[in-house]
Amino acid sequence: MSDTIKDATLEYAVRLGDDANVLGHRISEWVSRGPFLEEDIAYANVALDYIGRARMFYGYAAELANDGRTEDDFAYMRDDRQYQNLLLMELPREDFAYSQVRQLFIDIYYGLMLPELVKSKDDTLAAIAAKAIKETRYHLRRSRDWVLRLGDGTEESHRRTQRAVDSLWGYTHEMFEMDDTEQRLADSGIGVDITKLRDEWHRQVSAILAEATLNLPEDGWAVRGGRIGYHTENLGHLLTEMQFVHRSYPGCQW
Amino acid sequence: MPEEQYHRLQQRDTSEVKELWDLLDEVKDPEIPALSIWDLGILRDIERQGEHIIVTITPTYSGCPAMDTITEDVKAALNAKGYESIEVKMQLSPAWSSEWMSLEGRRKLRNYGVAPPEDAADSEDGLTPDAHTLCPHCGSRDTRLISEFGSTACKALFQCQACKETFDYFKKI
Numbered sequence A: 001m002s003d004t005i006k007d008a009t010l011e012y013a014v015r016l017g018d019d020a021n022v023l024g025h026r027i028s029e030w031v032s033r034g035p036f037l038e039e040d041i042a043y044a045n046v047a048l049d050y051i052g053r054a055r056m057f058y059g060y061a062a063e064l065a066n067d068g069r070t071e072d073d074f075a076y077m078r079d080d081r082q083y084q085n086l087l088l089m090e091l092p093r094e095d096f097a098y099s100q101v102r103q104l105f106i107d108i109y110y111g112l113m114l115p116e117l118v119k120s121k122d123d124t125l126a127a128i129a130a131k132a133i134k135e136t137r138y139h140l141r142r143s144r145d146w147v148l149r150l151g152d153g154t155e156e157s158h159r160r161t162q163r164a165v166d167s168l169w170g171y172t173h174e175m176f177e178m179d180d181t182e183q184r185l186a187d188s189g190i191g192v193d194i195t196k197l198r199d200e201w202h203r204q205v206s207a208i209l210a211e212a213t214l215n216l217p218e219d220g221w222a223v224r225g226g227r228i229g230y231h232t233e234n235l236g237h238l239l240t241e242m243q244f245v246h247r248s249y250p251g252c253q254w
Numbered sequence B: 001m002p003e004e005q006y007h008r009l010q011q012r013d014t015s016e017v018k019e020l021w022d023l024l025d026e027v028k029d030p031e032i033p034a035l036s037i038w039d040l041g042i043l044r045d046i047e048r049q050g051e052h053i054i055v056t057i058t059p060t061y062s063g064c065p066a067m068d069t070i071t072e073d074v075k076a077a078l079n080a081k082g083y084e085s086i087e088v089k090m091q092l093s094p095a096w097s098s099e100w101m102s103l104e105g106r107r108k109l110r111n112y113g114v115a116p117p118e119d120a121a122d123s124e125d126g127l128t129p130d131a132h133t134l135c136p137h138c139g140s141r142d143t144r145l146i147s148e149f150g151s152t153a154c155k156a157l158f159q160c161q162a163c164k165e166t167f168d169y170f171k172k173i
């Protein structure tokens, strides 16, 4: 592996790890706050899948960096400006409809992205993707069911779900943008050319929203910046909670 | 017998360190203590290089919190029999499949009160069906899915209409 490609792959692994870590932490906030016990447990399971993915991506990043850093250094010792997750992942929990709509957007995204990453010439990225695909099929079935149920439910659930779709829409565009690093990796058959998946994502999302009697928003506005470390206020608060113990008690074990 | 299981048995039977496979039968899954890591298909390989033992395991799910405990338990089981130099490797590919679970494991699972993957009715998308999974308590098929995700990511929760008990179902993956 050339140094340029190796550096790019390291950065890519960190980005994918950041996406999984931040989302996993965010949805773990539903534990003890779910609408009923089974949903509470379901969210804990989905959160664990994402935190597990984050560990695998960070572990690989540490292996590529080969400078003594471990997966924990990537998760706990970087500040918000160094995190490169998509903004969609860090947005607050809000209400149940909001979290499920976000989950649907993300599950459909991974449902398309992971089968491409499986074809990567990088064996480790391909192996992580192969593992995650199976889990995402279960995640998607759940978020889809909930969006249908809430969208085509009561007047209040419909109103809240539509509000969630409208307020999240502007954050979905960033999922399909690539910078030079990602373009280079896509050209070398290591990364996914994410721009090519946008139309299919749009088609699947539109179909589910229509079935759920929800309106597809106009593409009026877009927020971006996560991949270059420009985050919303929410990420700092999330990291404060996530990193507190590790930073206050360095090297602590139990 | 499914092909995957046949290959696993072959691998174990022809291994040069058969006694180590037998020894590691005592390492159980911390979430389902009725099953060994062999039964579940988490144990992938055992090699000996001189005095050095390399054990390869694979996680069921990405976030399986049991992997660290299993690693420790494997080392402890081998240490107890005098093996000092042990390495436990985590292998991601090929991704774990519920097909790898041994026949004996499936029986133990049912006796433990968890329905194994093949006790579910077929579903269109290959995921967990909404109903008709065989109840491990009373054998009725009059059951329904309560939650897609059970006490751990590898299980879903069902309720039996006949005996009214709830039970875990080990998902196909």
Ligand SMILES: [Zn+2]
Pocket: B135, B136, B137, B138, B139, B140, B160, B161, B162, B163, B164, B165
């Ligand atoms: Zn029953």
